[in-house]
Amino acid sequence: MSSTVGAAPPRRAATPARHRPQPRRSSYRLGRWDLKYSPYLYVAPFFVLFGIFGLFPLLYTVYVSLFDYELLSGTREFAGLENYRVLLADAQFWNAAYNTVGIFVLSTVPQLIVALLLANLLNRQMRGRTLLRMGIVVPNITSVAAVGIIFALIFADRYGLVNWLLGTVGIDPVAWRDNRYASWLAIAFMVDWRWTGYNALIYLGAMQAIPRDLYESASLDGASAWRQFWQITVPLIRPTILFTVIISTIGGFQIFTEPLMYGHGMVRGGAEHEFQTLAMYIYEQTFTGNAEYGYGAAMSWLLFLMIIIFALINFALVRRSVKGEQK
Amino acid sequence: MTTTQALPRSVTPPPRARRGRTPGARLWEASPLTYLALILGCVLSVFPIVWSFIIASRDNSAVYDMPPTPGGMLFENIDRMLANEDAAFLYGLVNSAVVSTIVTVSVIFFSSLAGFALAKLRFRGRNGLLLVIVLTMMVPTQLGIIPLYLMMVELEWTGTLQAVIVPFLVQGFGVFMMRQYALAAVSDELIEAARLDGCSTWRIYWNVVLPALRPAAAVLGLLTFMQTWNEFLWPFVVLTPDTPTVQYSLKILSSGLYQTDYTALFAGTALATLPLLVVFLVFGRQIIGGIMEGAVKS
Numbered sequence: 001m002s003s004t005v006g007a008a009p010p011r012r013a014a015t016p017a018r019h020r021p022q023p024r025r026s027s028y029r030l031g032r033w034d035l036k037y038s039p040y041l042y043v044a045p046f047f048v049l050f051g052i053f054g055l056f057p058l059l060y061t062v063y064v065s066l067f068d069y070e071l072l073s074g075t076r077e078f079a080g081l082e083n084y085r086v087l088l089a090d091a092q093f094w095n096a097a098y099n100t101v102g103i104f105v106l107s108t109v110p111q112l113i114v115a116l117l118l119a120n121l122l123n124r125q126m127r128g129r130t131l132l133r134m135g136i137v138v139p140n141i142t143s144v145a146a147v148g149i150i151f152a153l154i155f156a157d158r159y160g161l162v163n164w165l166l167g168t169v170g171i172d173p174v175a176w177r178d179n180r181y182a183s184w185l186a187i188a189f190m191v192d193w194r195w196t197g198y199n200a201l202i203y204l205g206a207m208q209a210i211p212r213d214l215y216e217s218a219s220l221d222g223a224s225a226w227r228q229f230w231q232i233t234v235p236l237i238r239p240t241i242l243f244t245v246i247i248s249t250i251g252g253f254q255i256f257t258e259p260l261m262y263g264h265g266m267v268r269g270g271a272e273h274e275f276q277t278l279a280m281y282i283y284e285q286t287f288t289g290n291a292e293y294g295y296g297a298a299m300s301w302l303l304f305l306m307i308i309i310f311a312l313i314n315f316a317l318v319r320r321s322v323k324g325e326q327k
Numbered sequence: 328m329t330t331t332q333a334l335p336r337s338v339t340p341p342p343r344a345r346r347g348r349t350p351g352a353r354l355w356e357a358s359p360l361t362y363l364a365l366i367l368g369c370v371l372s373v374f375p376i377v378w379s380f381i382i383a384s385r386d387n388s389a390v391y392d393m394p395p396t397p398g399g400m401l402f403e404n405i406d407r408m409l410a411n412e413d414a415a416f417l418y419g420l421v422n423s424a425v426v427s428t429i430v431t432v433s434v435i436f437f438s439s440l441a442g443f444a445l446a447k448l449r450f451r452g453r454n455g456l457l458l459v460i461v462l463t464m465m466v467p468t469q470l471g472i473i474p475l476y477l478m479m480v481e482l483e484w485t486g487t488l489q490a491v492i493v494p495f496l497v498q499g500f501g502v503f504m505m506r507q508y509a510l511a512a513v514s515d516e517l518i519e520a521a522r523l524d525g526c527s528t529w530r531i532y533w534n535v536v537l538p539a540l541r542p543a544a545a546v547l548g549l550l551t552f553m554q555t556w557n558e559f560l561w562p563f564v565v566l567t568p569d570t571p572t573v574q575y576s577l578k579i580l581s582s583g584l585y586q587t588d589y590t591a592l593f594a595g596t597a598l599a600t601l602p603l604l605v606v607f608l609v610f611g612r613q614i615i616g617g618i619m620e621g622a623v624k625s
Contacts, residue, residue, distance in 0.1 A: 031527070034527050034528050034529075035528070036450075038444075038448070038527075038528040038529070039444040039448040039449075039450035039453070039528075040450065042440045042441055042443065042444035042448070042528075042532070043440075043441040043444050043445065043456055043502075045437045045440070045441070045496075045497060046437055046438075046441045046460070046497045046499070046502055047456075047459075049437075049493075049494075049496050049497045050463055050497055050499065053475065053493065053494035053495075054463065054466065054468045054471065054494075055463075055466070055471075056471075056474070057468075057471030057472070057473075057474035057475040057478065058466060058468060058470060058471035058474075059471075060471070060474040061470060061471055061473060061474055063474075064473060064474055064477070118365075118368060121357075121361050121364055121365055122365065124355045124356065124357045124361065125355065125356050125357060126356075126357035126361070126362065130611065130612055130615070132365050132366070132369060133615050134607070134611040134615065135365075135368070135369030135372055135373060136365070136368050136369055136372055137372075137614075137615060137618065138372055138373060138376065138604075138607065139372050139375075139376075141553055141603045141604070141606075141607045141614075142376060142557075142600050142603065142604075143556065143557040143559075143573075143574055143577070143596075143599050143600060143603070144557055144559055144574075145557075145559050145574045145577045145578055145581075145596075145599070146379070146577060146595075146596035146599050146600050147375070148581075149379075149577065149581050149592060149593075149596050150375050150376075150378070150379045150593075150596060151375070152581075153382070153589065154375065154378075159390075159391035161378075164391075164393060193371075193372070193375065197368070197372060198618060201615060201618045201619050202618060202619065204619055205618070205619030205620055208619075246465070250465065250467050253467075254467055254469045254470070256469075256559075256560050257559040257560060261578070261581060264581060264582060265578055265581045265582035266582070279469070279560070282472075282473075283560075283564070286473055286476075287476070287564055293473050293477065296473050297473045297474070300470040300471070300472070300473060301470070303470060304467065304470045307467055
């Protein structure tokens with residue numbers, strides 16, 4: 001049996017040579033097979049790899065969250081919803097959730113508004129267009145870890161650049177880590193520094209698709225530039241705005257590296273967890289030697305639900321407010 | 328090559344989708360105030376980067392001196408930073424280059440392959456699959472990190488580079504981007520003509536479609552390379568200090584040195600950022616074009 005199988009490949013390889021008189025038929029058959037199945041072959045690598053390394057882990061999180069992992073013995077025990085019950089009574093979880101939402105709101109709202117205004121400024125005829133666009137988007141290509149380190153020093157309590165600037169106008173130095181809201185502000189600033197220009201370019205791309213004559217007729221009607229911006233530009237790029245809102249929500253709620261590096265690489269997120277985010281708390285519970293995989297997975301799953309809920313809320317909010325401008 | 332030569336008339340430059348800028352309808356002129364605001368924005372954007380390079384060039388006793396003027400210690404600081412064996416910075420740089428290159432090549436290949444199939448081949452379930460791919464772009468995969476880590480433990484991949492390569496070989500965003508570009512850049516007649524010439528689907532992909540997709544592939548490659556280079560959380564979870572990526576090395580540097588040796592630390596951030604800055608300066612126009620065409624990544 002095995003010898004037959006072993007002999008098969010060379011024989012098949014020789015087939016085209018033996019059928020040389022009528023190559024058409026075999027290539028026709030191959031062509032049909034090719035037409036019918038090769039599209040699936042071409043999309044398969046994506047679905048297989050994404051399924052294994054993207055979707056499966058996400059869904060498996062639910063399963064892992066139902067177990068209690070024992071660090072010492074390396075075993076796990078079915079715990080039902082116990083992890084979720086403990087989690088909902090865990091003050092540090094709620095603290096991290098509070099920080100995450102706070103930093104998200106503080107960073108995303110100004111970021112998208114400023115990006116809109118910047119895009120509007122970029123959307124005109126000017127010299128040095130490419131240079132200005134590059135200047136505005138350059139923060140996005142720097143590494144998050146490096147940015148975190150740099151801003152940790154800019155917002156240092158003693159000798160920091162910001163406190164020095166505040167000092168020159170007679171304002172007392174701010175405790176940029178011990179004060180919860182100050183730390184949120186600093187981290188939000190870091191996020192905005194990195195993403196505002198990027199979002200501005202996305203908006204600019206959408207704005208350039210708006211036909212110019214719309215503005216021309218509005219000008220003839222005597223509408224000011226500001227009114228044109230709010231009544232023509234913003235409503236017409238609404239799909240893009242909604243898209244960035246969703247993407248920012250998904251990204252913003254998973255924020256990890258910025259607050260980590262801001263706190264000098266410590267996952268604790270400040271002496272009293274002033275700026276510990278959910279992603280940091282998940283990390284603390286799971287990967288710093290605690291190995292509470294079940295607990296971390298339960299938290300991941302709740303974070304996932306939070307992202308969905310907030311994405312829907314933000315979507316509805318923005319859709320309504322932007323529509324209101326159109327009247 | 329032969330295929331392309333056989334079809335000289337059909338091989339036309341891809342009809343790039345033009346946005347706005349229709350002839351006749353002119354943009355407003357920018358006012359001086361507009362320039363001022365934009366230049367201010369640029370200064371704010373560039374300043375922290377420049378400032379970090381300045382600190383990297385100073386002596387430790389002068390870190391906080393105002394105003395920020397460069398010192399002459401850059402190479403001493405770099406030497407001292409590289410000498411830190413815990414951080415293994417050079418090794419991290421090499422690892423990051425290897426990982427980013429492999430991931431980039433793979434993402435371009437699989438994205439163009441699937442994008443071509445979804446844009447230009449007819450098969451059952453095509454639209455459904457496309458929808459699934461768009462949805463995968465919205466999935467916060469970071470939340471699956473715990474099972475993924477447990478998988479890596481099972482495979483005994485923790486602490487190895489394949490752990491930060493294999494899970495990122497494909498990307499829904501890339502497939503979608505290539506599909507959109509292939510719709511506009513590859514004409515159906517061209518594919519039909521190649522088929523009549525007896526090309527297999529693979530030959531059509533390799534000799535006709537892939538060359539036509541080159542501009543989009545370049546943008547996708549640049550964005551993927553930068554994103555992989557900057558990836559932090561997953562390498563931090565699954566790698567060990569013995570096999571760091573450059574971001575991991577930075578993390579080790581920052582926890583070890585931040586109280587004592589700022590200038591060495593900033594020499595590290597400068598070196599970690601420099602390759603990306605060079606890429607950006609060379610390919611800035613293409614990267615900007617890619618972002619503006621909706622190249623959104625989270």
